[in-house]
Amino acid sequence: MPLKPVHRGWDPRHWVSLSPFGIGHVKPNNFYEVFRAFSENRDQLNYAYKILNEGVCDGCALGTTGMRDWTIKGIHLCNIRLRLLRLNTMPALNPEVLQDISKLSQKSSADLRELGRIPFPLLRRKGDNHFSRISWEDALEHISVRIRSTEPEKLGVYVTSRGIPNETYYVVQKAVRAMGSNNIDNAARICHSPSTVALKEAIGVGATTCSYKDMIGTDVIVFVGSNPAVNQPVMMKYLYYAKKAGTKIIMVNPYREPAMDKYWIPSDPESALFGTRVTDTFYQVLPGGDIAFLSGTLRHIIEHNWLDNAFIQDHTTGFEEVKQRVLSTPWEDFEKSSGLTRTDMLEFALSLFKAQRGILVWSMGVTQNTRGEDTVHAVVNLALSRGFLGQEGSGLMPIRGHSGVQGGAEMGAYANVLPGGIPATSENLASLSEKWHFEVPVSSGLNAPEMLEQGMDVLWSIGGNFLEVLPDPEGVRALLSKVPLRIHQDIFLTSQMLVEGDEVLILPATTRYEIPGGVTETSTERRVIFSPEIEGPRIEEARWEGRVFLDVAKQVRPELAEQLTYTHMGALREEIARVIPMYSGIENLRSRGDAFQYGGSMLCRGGSCPTPDGKAHFKAIGLPERNLPEGAFSLVTRRGKQFNSMVHEHIDPVNKAPREAIFISHLDAEQLGLKKGDPVRVHNTHGEMLGTVFPCDLKRGSLQVHWPEGNVLLDPSKHSPKARIPAYKESFAFLEKRA
Numbered sequence: 001m002p003l004k005p006v007h008r009g010w011d012p013r014h015w016v017s018l019s020p021f022g023i024g025h026v027k028p029n030n031f032y033e034v035f036r037a038f039s040e041n042r043d044q045l046n047y048a049y050k051i052l053n054e055g056v057c058d059g060c061a062l063g064t065t066g067m068r069d070w071t072i073k074g075i076h077l078c079n080i081r082l083r084l085l086r087l088n089t090m091p092a093l094n095p096e097v098l099q100d101i102s103k104l105s106q107k108s109s110a111d112l113r114e115l116g117r118i119p120f121p122l123l124r125r126k127g128d129n130h131f132s133r134i135s136w137e138d139a140l141e142h143i144s145v146r147i148r149s150t151e152p153e154k155l156g157v158y159v160t161s162r163g164i165p166n167e168t169y170y171v172v173q174k175a176v177r178a179m180g181s182n183n184i185d186n187a188a189r190i191c192h193s194p195s196t197v198a199l200k201e202a203i204g205v206g207a208t209t210c211s212y213k214d215m216i217g218t219d220v221i222v223f224v225g226s227n228p229a230v231n232q233p234v235m236m237k238y239l240y241y242a243k244k245a246g247t248k249i250i251m252v253n254p255y256r257e258p259a260m261d262k263y264w265i266p267s268d269p270e271s272a273l274f275g276t277r278v279t280d281t282f283y284q285v286l287p288g289g290d291i292a293f294l295s296g297t298l299r300h301i302i303e304h305n306w307l308d309n310a311f312i313q314d315h316t317t318g319f320e321e322v323k324q325r326v327l328s329t330p331w332e333d334f335e336k337s338s339g340l341t342r343t344d345m346l347e348f349a350l351s352l353f354k355a356q357r358g359i360l361v362w363s364m365g366v367t368q369n370t371r372g373e374d375t376v377h378a379v380v381n382l383a384l385s386r387g388f389l390g391q392e393g394s395g396l397m398p399i400r401g402h403s404g405v406q407g408g409a410e411m412g413a414y415a416n417v418l419p420g421g422i423p424a425t426s427e428n429l430a431s432l433s434e435k436w437h438f439e440v441p442v443s444s445g446l447n448a449p450e451m452l453e454q455g456m457d458v459l460w461s462i463g464g465n466f467l468e469v470l471p472d473p474e475g476v477r478a479l480l481s482k483v484p485l486r487i488h489q490d491i492f493l494t495s496q497m498l499v500e501g502d503e504v505l506i507l508p509a510t511t512r513y514e515i516p517g518g519v520t521e522t523s524t525e526r527r528v529i530f531s532p533e534i535e536g537p538r539i540e541e542a543r544w545e546g547r548v549f550l551d552v553a554k555q556v557r558p559e560l561a562e563q564l565t566y567t568h569m570g571a572l573r574e575e576i577a578r579v580i581p582m583y584s585g586i587e588n589l590r591s592r593g594d595a596f597q598y599g600g601s602m603l604c605r606g607g608s609c610p611t612p613d614g615k616a617h618f619k620a621i622g623l624p625e626r627n628l629p630e631g632a633f634s635l636v637t638r639r640g641k642q643f644n645s646m647v648h649e650h651i652d653p654v655n656k657a658p659r660e661a662i663f664i665s666h667l668d669a670e671q672l673g674l675k676k677g678d679p680v681r682v683h684n685t686h687g688e689m690l691g692t693v694f695p696c697d698l699k700r701g702s703l704q705v706h707w708p709e710g711n712v713l714l715d716p717s718k719h720s721p722k723a724r725i726p727a728y729k730e731s732f733a734f735l736e737k738r739a
Contacts, residue, residue: 002217002392003216003218004245004246005217006241006244007245011270014276015270015274015275016262016274016277017274021273022264026258026654027259027653027654028264028654030266033079036082037083037085037086040085040086041086043089044536047536047537051085051089051534052085053066055513055531055532056520056521056530057403058088059643060232060233060234060400060401060402061523063523063524064234065531065593069212070212070213070527070595071211071213074237074267074268076234076267089537090116090117091117092116092117093115093493094116095119095133097115099131100129101130101131101498104498110647110648112492112493112494112495113493117542118492118493118507121133121134121507121508121541122134122505122506123139123142124503124504126500134505143460146457146458147458147556148556150457152179152181152441153181155176155180155181155458156183157172157181157185157461157462158184158460158464158466159185159186159462159464160404162402162464162490163404163511164186164408164462165404165515165519165521166404166411166520166521166522166528167515167520167569167572167573168519168544168545168546169407169412169413170413171550172413172545173412173413174564175550176549176553177440178438178553178560178563179556181441183415183451183456184414185448185451188406188413189409189448189724189725190726191363191401192367192400193367193720193724194373194375194376194722194723198373198377200421201377202384202616202619203389203396205599205603206409207599208398208524208603209602210359210397210525210601211395212524212525214394215238215359217242217246218355218357219247219393220248220249220351220352220359221361222250222251222252223251223260224252224290224365225363225364225365225367225729226362226399227253227363227639228399229654230257230259230654236276237265237268239263250279250282250351251279251282251283252290252293253283253365254286254287254636255284255638255696255698255699261277262275262276262277262278263275263276264276281347283340283344284699285338286338286634288626288634288729288730289340289626291375292623293340293344293345293348294378294382295326295334295621295623296335296345297345297349297352298322298382299334300350301382301385301386302327304349306349306352306353306386307386311389312387315606315615316617317615317617317618318617318618318619319618321620322618325620325621325622333623339700357388357392357394358388358394359394360379360388360395362379362397362398364728365636366379367398367720367725368728370719370721370727372723373721373722376398377621380618381619389604389607390603390606390609392602395603398524399524406521406523416445418432419432419576419579420579420580420583424444426442432579435579438560447724448466456483457483459487460489461487461488462490462545463489463490464494465494467480468645469645471714472716477499481499482501483501485501485505486501487507489507489545491508491542507543507548508541508542509542509544509545513531514534515544516544516569517533518530518533518569519531519569520573520586525597526598526603528585528595528597529594529595530590530591530592530594532591573587582599584598629732629734631734632684632732632733633664634703635684635702635703635704635710636702636704636728636729636731637704637706637707637708637711638663638704638706639706640654640657640659640706645707657696657706660689660691660709661705661706662680662735663694664696664698665695665696665699665701666696666697668701672735672737673737674737676692676693677692678693679692679737679738681737682705682713682735683713683736684732684734686712686713686715688713689705689709703735707728714731715727
């Protein structure tokens with residue numbers, strides 16, 4: 001049965017109001033973002049335009065080629081990409097600012113970025129209050145000598161998602177393993193690693209099973225712990241067309257996200273003028289209540305026999321165990337754990353029953369807690385019960401927020417996962433050693449927090465900022481200061497570079513648009529897209545991170561020089577295709593617009609999964625225990641006007657909340673005698689945060705604070721059991737008014 005057609009013409013049923021362009025409404029001004037980008041990049045307008053028009057977006061992972069994509073016609077240009085544009089066009093910083101680190105340390109991260117690009121390699125020794133210029137030759141020699149003189153297990157590498165392409169992830173992890181270490185981690189692990197783990201257990205693949213096109217004209221789309229209006233703005237255009245085709249949109253989240261309620265899409269005249277009512281139904285669960293809500297909904301589906309029995313019988317296993325578990329759980333437990341009623345769950349179940357096809361989308365609201373993997377399994381269980389897998393208009397979508405994370409996971413930039421996303425078993429290690437023509441280390445690797453806790457002799461970070469990403473920032477600062485040699489490779493200064501240690505080496509990196517031979521990224525829908533090198537200004541001494549790692553690895557292991565040499569980027573992509581069979585086709589990408597979707601438009605087609613038995617696996621899961629100290633609130637972190645940890649505005653245009661806002665329900669604020677703007681102290685055993693009250697449509701009994709500012713309130717020992725993702729969405733805190 002084909003997807004429902006998009007209604008042609010304007011449809012006032014979905015309008016927000018008759019007020020043109022949302023005048024009088026709280027909303028982002030997307031037109032302002034265009035003019036802002038124009039002004040900010042006025043010294044390099046031609047280059048900026050070429051990046052937008054020819055490059056693959058370095059923002060979220062929806063994936064474009066220039067300003068177009070493979071889902072719908074028209075121009076696609078979001079405010080995230082416009083905000084990141086200056087990072088690619090700005091000139092080098094004034095070297096004089098490097099002579100006073102104490103002064104630099106007083107600057108915010110945004111102020112440090114605005115100083116400009118890192119111009120050349122820099123070295124700081126203990127006791128210095130300045131950075132000294134160092135040649136690339138001396139920098140590489142310095143790193144190589146230190147690595148050769150230490151045990152391989154004392155080398156740790158972290159790769160963030162700041163526009164990092166597949167080729168960089170692949171080369172870096174290969175070079176690290178050539179030097180004898182498996183201590184490599186990347187930003188994908190603190191986003192969707194529980195999704196990868198659970199999806200591979202359930203259906204044999206660790207990626208989205210459908211395509212974006214499936215969203216437009218399907219029957220229902222459910223967002224669980226995901227806010228694409230803020231994190232993947234281009235998707236709002238897909239949802240606009242989905243609404244015009246009659247798709248029902250449901251959101252499961254503690255906060256009634258304003259931009260998922262009402263959104264103005266600047267590139268469509270109807271939506272730009274009158275806005276679009278996006279979400280049809282909100283279910284405001286308690287933080288950590290998703291398992292209970294989804295499992296309670298599944299119980300209704302079972303009890304009313306709203307199951308896709310044929311799909312379950314032919315294409316799944318483990319259903320009887322799940323059925324027994326949910327039917328034996330009292331309704332009171334589902335209600336208490338979720339914060340919603342049995343009737344709410346029935347209403348949701350009925351919406352799914354009425355849908356012949358559906359897509360379930362989730363993000364970090366699902367994954368970043370101590371039950372992250374189980375919560376993903378709860379999502380999968382619900383989808384399988386209705387047969388929402390392997391057919392047009394149906395699927396599972398762990399939506400990615402950064403352009404490099406899907407590929408980062410699949411290129412093998414994980415401690416105990418190899419290229420192709422396969423586990424580091426003895427058999428797989430032997431196979432990889434044969435392909436690479438050198439012995440791959442067999443020792444178990446460490447993730448980033450473990451590297452810091454166990455202590456590295458050499459800690460090498462490409463992008464990122466541990467001080468703003470990990471819980472317990474002061475503890476992280478202390479651990480960073482103990483590393484004998486820290487290497488930070490980035491395009492601009494960050495606060496972690498300013499933490500004093502024995503030696504701190506800073507290396508200037510290129511952007512993805514400057515890498516000779518062009519590069520690729522992998523989008524949320526598994527589309528591998530070529531992004532060409534774009535002619536324009538260059539930072540003379542900036543080098544591609546992959547080249548630097550290969551040069552160091554060849555100095556550390558000169559006998560492996562041949563295995564670590566690529567005559568051109570095409571040769572590297574040919575090797576990726578050989579080593580990672582699902583990426584076969586990447587070797588043919590060489591021009592603007594070249595792309596392919598690995599696995600095709602749909603995975604698990606017809607319900608056939610790449611699991612050992614060919615079936616999808618239900619998993620019986622228990623409800624999480626919710627034990628809050630008396631008088632405490634549940635606390636989760638959230639995003640504002642930012643990209644990753646890079647904060648772009650103090651006031652979030654979506655809701656007008658300042659960075660110090662303490663989100664609290666209207667009723668809780670009223671009960672406590674608090675009003676908007678009142679100064680408050682939020683605290684627990686891990687730290688405290690001073691902020692101001694921001695009453696909003698939030699689930700009672702919970703608080704939300706901005707990330708990374710709220711990291712001081714997180715328990716650094718809490719993480720999911722398998723992927724070990726930090727529990728950014730699972731804490732508690734006490735709230736008190738300040739004088």
